[in-house]
Amino acid sequence: MSIAxxxxxxAPVVEPGFFSSEAVRVAIVVGALVAVTAGTVGVFxxxxxxxxAGEALGDIDTTGGSAAFLVGIGPLWGFxxxxxxxxxxMELIGIQRPRGRDLATGIVLGTALGLAALLLxxxxxxxxxxxxxxxxxxxxxxxxxxxxxPLVALLSVVVLGxxxxxxxxxxxxSLSAEMAAARGLHVRALGAAYxxxxxxxxxxxxxxxxxxxxxxxxVGPAATALRLTRRPGTAIALAGGLGVTAMxxxxxxxxxxxxxxxxxTGWPVSFxxxxxxxxxxxxxxxxxxxxxxxxxx
Amino acid sequence: xxxxxxxxxxxxxxxxxxxxxxxxxxxVLRGSAFVAHAIPNGSFAGAAGAxxxxxxxxxxxGAFSLLGALGIGLLGxxxxxxxVTALALVMMLGLGALFVSLSVEYEPEIESLLFxxxxxxxxxxxxxxxxxxxxxxxxxxALYRPLMLSSVLAEVGEARGVRAFTMELCFLVVVALATTxxxxxxxxxxIFSLMIGPPAAARSFVDRPLAAIGLSVAIALITVWSAIAxxxxxxxxxxxxxxTISAVAYALGRAWxxxxxxxxxxxxxxxxxxxxxxxxIAA
Numbered sequence: 115m116s117i118a119x120x121x122x123x124x125a126p127v128v129e130p131g132f133f134s135s136e137a138v139r140v141a142i143v144v145g146a147l148v149a150v151t152a153g154t155v156g157v158f159x160x161x162x163x164x165x166x167a168g169e170a171l172g173d174i175d176t177t178g179g180s181a182a183f184l185v186g187i188g189p190l191w192g193f194x195x196x197x198x199x200x201x202x203x204m205e206l207i208g209i210q211r212p213r214g215r216d217l218a219t220g221i222v223l224g225t226a227l228g229l230a231a232l233l234l235x236x237x238x239x240x241x242x243x244x245x246x247x248x249x250x251x252x253x254x255x256x257x258x259x260x261x262x263x264p265l266v267a268l269l270s271v272v273v274l275g276x277x278x279x280x281x282x283x284x285x286x287x288s289l290s291a292e293m294a295a296a297r298g299l300h301v302r303a304l305g306a307a308y309x310x311x312x313x314x315x316x317x318x319x320x321x322x323x324x325x326x327x328x329x330x331x332x333v334g335p336a337a338t339a340l341r342l343t344r345r346p347g348t349a350i351a352l353a354g355g356l357g358v359t360a361m362x363x364x365x366x367x368x369x370x371x372x373x374x375x376x377x378x379t380g381w382p383v384s385f386x387x388x389x390x391x392x393x394x395x396x397x398x399x400x401x402x403x404x405x406x407x408x409x410x411x
Numbered sequence: 412x413x414x415x416x417x418x419x420x421x422x423x424x425x426x427x428x429x430x431x432x433x434x435x436x437x438x439v440l441r442g443s444a445f446v447a448h449a450i451p452n453g454s455f456a457g458a459a460g461a462x463x464x465x466x467x468x469x470x471x472x473g474a475f476s477l478l479g480a481l482g483i484g485l486l487g488x489x490x491x492x493x494x495v496t497a498l499a500l501v502m503m504l505g506l507g508a509l510f511v512s513l514s515v516e517y518e519p520e521i522e523s524l525l526f527x528x529x530x531x532x533x534x535x536x537x538x539x540x541x542x543x544x545x546x547x548x549x550x551x552x553a554l555y556r557p558l559m560l561s562s563v564l565a566e567v568g569e570a571r572g573v574r575a576f577t578m579e580l581c582f583l584v585v586v587a588l589a590t591t592x593x594x595x596x597x598x599x600x601x602i603f604s605l606m607i608g609p610p611a612a613a614r615s616f617v618d619r620p621l622a623a624i625g626l627s628v629a630i631a632l633i634t635v636w637s638a639i640a641x642x643x644x645x646x647x648x649x650x651x652x653x654x655t656i657s658a659v660a661y662a663l664g665r666a667w668x669x670x671x672x673x674x675x676x677x678x679x680x681x682x683x684x685x686x687x688x689x690x691x692i693a694a
Contacts, residue, residue, distance in 0.1 A: 165493040166445040169500065217611055220444030221661050224604035228654015231600060235648045326508065330501040337494040382512045388505030395498055399489055 132369050140260045141365050141383075147263075148319045149331050149357030151270040154277055155315045156336030156357075157350050158308060161288040166216060167204060167309070168332045170223040171316040172325035174200045177230035190265060193317040200226055201313035205306050258322050266318060273315045276307070284308055285346055326384045331357050334391035341398040360390040417643070419532040424635040426544045427593045428605060432613075432628030433551055434589045435606035437582060439614060441562045445493055446483060446583065447606045449500040451590045451599040453479045456507025458595075463514040469539070473591040479503055480583035488576060532596055543592035550585050558582060559620060600650045605631050608657025615664030630660050 132138055159168050178196040200222055207218035277284070287294035287304045295301050319328030339352035364387030371381035438447045454476035461471025479499055486495040551558070561568035561578040569575060593602040613627035638652035 160491065160494055163491065163493055165491075165497040166448070169445070169497050170448070216442040216444040217439060217607065220448065220603070220607040221611065221658060223448065224600075224607055224654050225658040226654075227600045228604060228651045228658075231648045231650035231654070235651070326501050326504040329497055330505070333494055333497040334501070337490065337498070341490075379512060382505075382508040385505045385509040385512075388501050392498055392502045392505075395490075402489075 132366070135369075136260065138365065138369060140258055140263065142362060143263055144258050144266055144322050145361040145365060146358045147266050147270045148322055148328075149335070149361045150354040151273050151315050152319050152328065152331040153335045153339075153353035153355075153357040154274060154350050155312055156332040156334075157340065157346065157353050158277070158284060158288050159312060159332055160336045160340055161346075162305075162308070164215070164219075164312070165329075165333045166219045167201075168312060168316060169329045170204075170219045170226075171197055171200055171313055172320045172328040172332075173223060174226040174230070175317050175320040175328075176325040178226055178233065190262070190317070190321055193321045194314065196226075197313040197317035197320075198310065201309045205309055262322070266322060269314060269318050273311050273318070276311050280304065280307060324384060327387055330384075330388045330391050331361070334388075334395055335360065338391075338395045338398040341395075341402065356391075356394060360387050360394065363387075363390055419534060419537055420639055421636075422537055423532050423540050423596050424639055425632060426540055427597050427602070428609075428631035428635045429628050430544045430547050430589050430593070431602060431605035432609055432631035433548060433624055434585060435610035435631070436613070436620075436624045436627050437551070437558060437562060438586070438606050439610040440559075441582065443582075443586075444607055445496045446480075447586060448603050449483070449496045450476050450479050450583075450586050451594050451602050453500045453503030453507075454587075454590050454594060455599055456503045456510060459507045459510035459514065463510045468595055469591065472594055473587075475503060476587035476590040476594075477584065480587035481580070484576075484580045484583045487579070536596055540592055540596060543588060547585055547589050547592070550581075550588070554578070554581055554585075598650060601653045604650075604654045604657045605634065608661050609634060612657075612660040612664035615661075615668040634660065 156168070159165060175193050175197045178200075203222045204218050207221060208214040283294065283299050284304055284307075286297070287299055287301045288308075291301050294304070316328055316332070319331060323331070335353040335356035336349070338356055339349040343349050343352060364383050367386040368381060368383040371386075372379075374381065435447070438444060454472045457471035457473070457475025457478075458468045459471070460475070461468050482499045483492075483496050486499065557568065557573040558578055558581070560571065561573050561575045565575045568578070589606075590602065597605075609630035610623070610627040612630055613623045617623050617626055634653055634656045638649050638656055641647075641652045642649040
């Protein structure tokens with residue numbers, strides 16, 4: 115099929131200029147990298163029941179890191195530092211104990227947001243900028259500069275590489291901490307290493323696509339995949355695939371939405387991606403529901 | 412510091428602290444910190460939606476916090492609880508992003524909803540806050556025994572006819588109610604810190620549930636009062652002080668618990684709160 119024919123086929127779906135837009139191209143590449151990284155880490159996050167930690171890190175990164183950015187510290191490094199520091203604090207307070215996990219995350223989140231409130235206040239009074247909270251809350255993938263692609267790719271590789279290196283022990287300790295400990299694995303060190311990988315992945319996601327999408331891409335595709343398959347390797351591949359699909363479809367819809375009412379402003383990418391992920395999760399519950407109903411009948 | 416508009420700040424902050432101290436005790440006991448973060452945070456999308464279609468902010472907040480609470484409760488029956496909470500939160504925030512992008516004049520309000528504007532509370536905010544607070548406290552008082560039982564020993568509760576799912580839904584609705592009442596006056600950040608820090612600290616100091624609730628309210632009150640005083644004198648945001656003081660209270664509680672554990676080492680150092688709480692109910 116020629117490219118022209120393909121273009122004609124896609125014309126009703128894709129608004130003109132989609133594939134030639136630089137912002138869209140960058141968004142597609144960065145979105146895919148982040149979605150694969152978040153999906154992979156997310157499978158472990160869901161298994162370990164640490165979605166709250168992922169969400170909290172995203173919030174802390176975007177508020178604290180963006181405030182640091184407004185002060186003038188380099189954005190990605192600021193985000194990384196904040197993220198890793200927050201993860202270390204959670205580990206120290208006791209995220210490894212199931213009973214105290216929620217609380218450790220909550221205490222760190224509350225304190226960090228308090229500090230962020232101070233930073234934002236100082237920044238807005240010193241620099242007289244308004245609307246900081248909005249950009250911080252809803253980062254947009256369309257505003258990512260193309261020059262960051264190599265760095266994003268590098269950090270994704272670092273995260274994926276460390277997960278791959280630790281794969282078997284991490285999997286065992288995530289499924290059953292007791293069994294892992296019985297086999298002589300250092301469960302706490304593994305947990306800390308995983309938390310570090312999570313912190314880097316979240317920093318990466320939060321700075322490129324905002325804290326809403328970082329949580330959505332971390333938890334949604336992974337939870338959906340784990341409902342559809344029991345094999346961890348398949349789940350990781352599936353989570354990555356679902357994340358990339360949701361991200362790309364969301365970018366496409368957001369681009370198309372510039373032609374929707376109210377004209378010219380466009381609808382946010384995060385809304386589309388989150389909705390797609392949420393629907394995917396709901397749909398993935400249907401097979402089990404049918405099975406249960408069939409079993410009952 | 413105690414005149415004019417500041418009177419409203421003291422009154423409303425005290426009401427909020429009492430409610431947060433009581434509801435927060437159950438948040439910490441049930442390990443529901445994520446829900447206590449998700450409902451207030453997500454409900455602010457409701458405020459954005461309300462300003463878009465031109466109804467009162469309180470209606471939007473109430474609708475979204477209730478919707479979020481029920482959604483988390485119902486979906487949590489099948490899926491993992493933390494996953495469902497995360498997904499409900501991002502879905503609400505996604506809608507919030509949409510509402511914000513569709514409306515034009517919302518921007519400055521976001522920051523005040525996040526970090527609170529306790530120093531700018533008007534006279535007519537006091538009465539509705541007090542009314543909703545009363546409802547919250549009354550609901551907790553009415554549910555006290557079954558909620559306590561199903562929080563610490565869900566199986567025993569089921570055996571005695573206390574449905575864990577019903578209790579979860581009731582509890583989530585109470586959190587939603589507390590959210591609706593507190594977010595417009597103190598912001599999502601402040602209410603979260605108040606629902607986590609003081610109750611967690613209180614639980615490190617005392618074991619008996621009622622004493623812990625009382626202490627939790629006391630710590631919450633001390634936290635907001637000193638935060639208002641500090642914020643008034645230094646002009647820095649109140650959320651910063653509440654977050655910091657709550658964390659310090661929690662750290663003190665942890666230090667106290669560690670010291671006590673060392674003093675009576677040899678015995679069962681880490682007493683399990685759940686058992687003592689349950690025996691208290693049975694007594």
